[in-house]
Amino acid sequence: MAADDVSNLEDVDFREGLDGLTPARISTLYRQAPLLRPVSNLSQVWDMFENSSLVLTAHYKGELVGIARVLTDGVLYSYLCDLAVAPDVQRLGVGRALINEVLKRCEGTELVLRDSDISSGFYERLGFSRVDNAWVIKAREV
């Protein structure tokens, strides 16, 4: 698919939920974007999606071109686990539209995420603020 195929954002269909998604379609999009996730393990990919609070997808001519996946408690915090847009439709507003929809659905909560060097400019452009008081550890039995 070429980017000029998408003449405007109205040609892109946005949906909520897992309908029409398969782990293989998700993995293909993540490889293309690229978004580093355990995409070779399809059963893990599906678990990630089934255990999420909110999954928003973007489709163009039946093809999956965007995903936002969120965990939220609905009150205080929401975590944007994944955001990926297919390269052919990047810079056309799909990422912004997915984030705007996440913000609407998670209104009142603080949306947190991990970024990468290539995407930090995108979050800055959308009005996110960088924080330096975050800590992480890989959960395991102690």
Ligand SMILES: CC(C)(COP(=O)(O)OP(=O)(O)OC[C@H]1O[C@@H](n2cnc3c(N)ncnc32)[C@H](O)[C@@H]1OP(=O)(O)O)[C@@H](O)C(=O)NCCC(=O)NCCS
């Ligand atoms: C980052 C990503 C989700 C952005 O999606 P997108 O659909 O291309 O973004 P949009 O077209 O909605 O861009 C919104 C604005 O951000 C800008 N922008 C987009 N990507 C940017 C980047 N990497 N750096 C700086 N600005 C960026 C756009 O130019 C646009 O600016 P405008 O307000 O002047 O129009 C997409 O490039 C992607 O999937 N990248 C690979 C995976 C990834 O890095 N995901 C995030 C992991 S944390």
